[in-house]
Amino acid sequence: PSDSPNRQWQVFLFLILNFRLFNCGQIRYSIPEEMNTGSPVGNFADDLGLELTRLRVGRARIVTEENIQYIDLKTDKGILVVNERIDREGLCGEISPCSFSLEIILENPLELHHVTIEILDVNDHTPTFQKKEIKLEISESAAIGSRFLLGSAEDPDVGVNALQNYILYPTENFILKQHSRPDGVKYAEMVLQKPLDREEHPHLSLTLTAVDGGNPQRSGTVIIDVTVLDANDNAPVFNQTAYKATVMENAPKGTHITTVNATDADSGSNGLILYSFANLKGNIAEMFYLDVNTGAISVAGEIDFEKTKKCEISIEAKDQGGLGDSSKVIVEVIDVNDNSPVINIMSFSSSIPEDSPIGTTIAILNAKDLDSGENGRVSCAISQNSDFIMKSSLLNYYTLVTDARLDRESLSEYQITITATDSGSPRLSSAKTLSLKVSDVNDNAPVFDKSFYSTSVMENNSPGLSIFTVSATDSDWNQNARVSYMMEETNIRGAPVSAYISINSETGVLYAVRSFDYEDIKSIRIQVKAQDGGSPPLHSNATVNIVIQDQNDNAPQVLYPVQTGGSLVAEMVPRSADVGYLVTKVVAVDVDSGQNAWLSYKLLKTTERGLFDVGLQNGEIRTVRQVSDKDPVKQKLTVVVEDNGHPSRSATVSVNVVVADSFPEVLSEFTDFTHDVDYNDNLTFYLVLALAVVSFLFISSLIIMISVKIYRWRKSRLYYQANLPVIPYYPPQYADAGGTGTLQHMYNYEVCMTTDSRKSDFVRSCSQNIVVVDPGNSEKVERAKKDRSVMDESGSPEKVRKFYVLSNLEKCRSASHFTFVFKSERSKRKAGENSKRSGLRILVLMKESYI
Numbered sequence: 001p002s003d004s005p006n007r008q009w010q011v012f013l014f015l016i017l018n019f020r021l022f023n024c025g026q027i028r029y030s031i032p033e034e035m036n037t038g039s040p041v042g043n044f045a046d047d048l049g050l051e052l053t054r055l056r057v058g059r060a061r062i063v064t065e066e067n068i069q070y071i072d073l074k075t076d077k078g079i080l081v082v083n084e085r086i087d088r089e090g091l092c093g094e095i096s097p098c099s100f101s102l103e104i105i106l107e108n109p110l111e112l113h114h115v116t117i118e119i120l121d122v123n124d125h126t127p128t129f130q131k132k133e134i135k136l137e138i139s140e141s142a143a144i145g146s147r148f149l150l151g152s153a154e155d156p157d158v159g160v161n162a163l164q165n166y167i168l169y170p171t172e173n174f175i176l177k178q179h180s181r182p183d184g185v186k187y188a189e190m191v192l193q194k195p196l197d198r199e200e201h202p203h204l205s206l207t208l209t210a211v212d213g214g215n216p217q218r219s220g221t222v223i224i225d226v227t228v229l230d231a232n233d234n235a236p237v238f239n240q241t242a243y244k245a246t247v248m249e250n251a252p253k254g255t256h257i258t259t260v261n262a263t264d265a266d267s268g269s270n271g272l273i274l275y276s277f278a279n280l281k282g283n284i285a286e287m288f289y290l291d292v293n294t295g296a297i298s299v300a301g302e303i304d305f306e307k308t309k310k311c312e313i314s315i316e317a318k319d320q321g322g323l324g325d326s327s328k329v330i331v332e333v334i335d336v337n338d339n340s341p342v343i344n345i346m347s348f349s350s351s352i353p354e355d356s357p358i359g360t361t362i363a364i365l366n367a368k369d370l371d372s373g374e375n376g377r378v379s380c381a382i383s384q385n386s387d388f389i390m391k392s393s394l395l396n397y398y399t400l401v402t403d404a405r406l407d408r409e410s411l412s413e414y415q416i417t418i419t420a421t422d423s424g425s426p427r428l429s430s431a432k433t434l435s436l437k438v439s440d441v442n443d444n445a446p447v448f449d450k451s452f453y454s455t456s457v458m459e460n461n462s463p464g465l466s467i468f469t470v471s472a473t474d475s476d477w478n479q480n481a482r483v484s485y486m487m488e489e490t491n492i493r494g495a496p497v498s499a500y501i502s503i504n505s506e507t508g509v510l511y512a513v514r515s516f517d518y519e520d521i522k523s524i525r526i527q528v529k530a531q532d533g534g535s536p537p538l539h540s541n542a543t544v545n546i547v548i549q550d551q552n553d554n555a556p557q558v559l560y561p562v563q564t565g566g567s568l569v570a571e572m573v574p575r576s577a578d579v580g581y582l583v584t585k586v587v588a589v590d591v592d593s594g595q596n597a598w599l600s601y602k603l604l605k606t607t608e609r610g611l612f613d614v615g616l617q618n619g620e621i622r623t624v625r626q627v628s629d630k631d632p633v634k635q636k637l638t639v640v641v642e643d644n645g646h647p648s649r650s651a652t653v654s655v656n657v658v659v660a661d662s663f664p665e666v667l668s669e670f671t672d673f674t675h676d677v678d679y680n681d682n683l684t685f686y687l688v689l690a691l692a693v694v695s696f697l698f699i700s701s702l703i704i705m706i707s708v709k710i711y712r713w714r715k716s717r718l719y720y721q722a723n724l725p726v727i728p729y730y731p732p733q734y735a736d737a738g739g740t741g742t743l744q745h746m747y748n749y750e751v752c753m754t755t756d757s758r759k760s761d762f763v764r765s766c767s768q769n770i771v772v773v774d775p776g777n778s779e780k781v782e783r784a785k786k787d788r789s790v791m792d793e794s795g796s797p798e799k800v801r802k803f804y805v806l807s808n809l810e811k812c813r814s815a816s817h818f819t820f821v822f823k824s825e826r827s828k829r830k831a832g833e834n835s836k837r838s839g840l841r842i843l844v845l846m847k848e849s850y851i
Helices: 006-020 046-050 054-056 088-092 663-670 684-719 827-837
Strands: 025-034 040-043 061-065 071-074 080-084 098-108 111-120 135-138 147-151 163-169 174-180 186-192 203-212 219-229 244-246 256-259 274-279 288-290 296-299 311-320 324-334 342-350 351-353 363-370 378-385 388-392 399-403 413-422 430-437 452-458 466-471 483-487 501-503 509-512 523-533 539-549 557-559 570-573 581-587 587-588 599-605 612-614 620-623 635-645 650-659 734-735 816-820 842-846
Touching: 025 040, 025 046, 040 046, 046 111, 061 071, 061 342, 088 098, 088 111, 098 342, 135 147, 147 311, 147 324, 163 174, 163 186, 174 452, 203 557, 219 827, 244 256, 274 288, 288 311, 342 413, 342 430, 363 378, 363 430, 378 388, 388 413, 399 413, 452 466, 466 539, 483 501, 501 523, 557 650, 570 581, 581 650, 587 599, 599 612, 612 635
Parallel strands: 025 111, 135 219, 244 324, 351 430, 452 539, 570 650, 816 842
Antiparallel strands: 040 080, 061 098, 071 080, 098 111, 147 186, 163 203, 174 186, 203 219, 256 296, 274 311, 288 296, 311 324, 342 363, 363 399, 378 413, 388 399, 413 430, 466 509, 483 523, 501 509, 523 539, 557 587, 581 620, 599 635, 612 620, 635 650, 734 842
């Protein structure tokens, strides 16, 4: 973007006169019309090389002369976006190119950037004719080449999207010619190329189509109804191709502007001429009136120079035979000084510290007059105040600055009246008063009206809901009295308080960040701090307790009977059941509290009415009459469980009931229940197969158990035949040689040795007495049947003593297992091998002196 030479000189002179740095930039963007709100226009910061922090610190904002602010500035991103949908035709009409300007102001230092937004046309309008049907009366004697005006279609679009062409169909008697007026409006006329014959075709119907050049192309049509008449061979002719006239704006209704005149060489009714407007655009038809008989044009409505500076009106003159001519009237509107200057405050600091230096900027304003020329030239001045002066920065822009030291103790508030006056005749002016306060120092902390607040909120609230408002006041002035609210950083259930509650720092309104669940959290307690804007800031605290109220947001949950998708559960009722027989009980819970969790049960639907009923409070399903043979075997009950909330919530459960006295009878009907699953033809086969497998496993287990019992009984008989002496001994610890682990001393039983034991280095205990035999002695005990030695002592290692069996084997016949003490690992392994062959469980006594 480049500045115009005039604008550059203004900026340069302003910098010299004011000794202050005002940066000025100019940039231009082009956007299509009808863009959605929020659509980006351009990156203002990047295009001008501005930092985002500069936009924020300088309080960047937009100033525009339009009544509607079409463009908005996003200071956090430095971009311009569409604020209101822009209609190019409504904004500029036929003016092309269409654009509007706005200014972006930054402070400290003051910067003014001009932005021009050009609105590009889109093809959003269809060419339209003012009339749905054009009626023409043409004499059959009309000569070939006679012209008949058809007027023009109106398309508010411009450029290639505007009206481009006309098409006439059919073209047997007429051809179509297109013409353009000086203002660029295309109009059509029919030219007779074949004589008309009223006797053959008294009426002709033609279609005129107007098309634009947009993509996609739009078109509009009008029907031309031609009535063939007799002889009218002269068309009216205007005495001027164009008329020029002027009119003052705000002229009263009926004010004469000009008169158009056309003549027709025909006589009688064929020479009678009627005048009419052709293809009026916008609100021109409301501004002007045309006398159809005399051609006089007068004011019909309000004429505003600021809206319409020049009008071009198309006039048609037609005789009774349908022949006609066209002309145009150019009306120029003369401006009058009817608009007072308008003062726009673009920046104003309502408070200023009393120690501010001379030359401190108080306000930036713009004064503009909608009139033109001298009527729109504006000057500003301050009345009756010597502490401030006005400085002109740019054309129509002024800066209000201090011209003296301020003393709050002398005067704490100023009323500054700014007057803007134009140069018209008579002069018009407007004034605006600014109230400026001198701020004090910060010496008072904000004070809450309460130190503890309590409020409540219903659960399942929408995020962003306003919960409560805290308020604190500060007796200081202006910025020192501006209170900001914030929450102390605390944790609630392991999460920061900001995850639950937020607060508007300016208004003190507390908002819910999330939707609360009463079943999860019952109350929230937060600390709110009110801090003023002084330096240093002062603050005070208050406690807010937010109670979460329960809402009926949970439907009852049925615990029993369990509803499964693939399996079927049915309750069996014998036919001999008495009245009040308990069939089953529906069990449901509701996680809500209070009356929202009070549940009631109702029977919604049954197969057989009057047979079952459900308890209202306990959900028990009982029979209400005696079961009869006529009652169906299959019964399906639908029970609805409803809570007591408002509105109430409910859940339904289906209960299958079989009226039968035995399981086979149930089985024959069991597959007929419908649980929304497919019917299985092989269900009977699977049941029979499962019963057979279970029976086989049961019989096999029974046979194995009997065999084991017999085997153990035979072994025990062999034990009874043995006649071996034993020595009772209870060592402190022992281990299981068969791998069963360590046992407690309380499980130590009297033991007996197997009959097939040979020489073995062990002792066994059968009583509580311990007999110690001298190691040098040896004794052999002969077996009763096989004449083999039971124990053979072949030597005694150190710390190992030989114990011999002294008692009778008959004392140990009731023992369940044997306890041995071995002299060596070899003896222990050998005993283990013998025990595996005989099926006997051997417990090995472990003792440190026998390892």
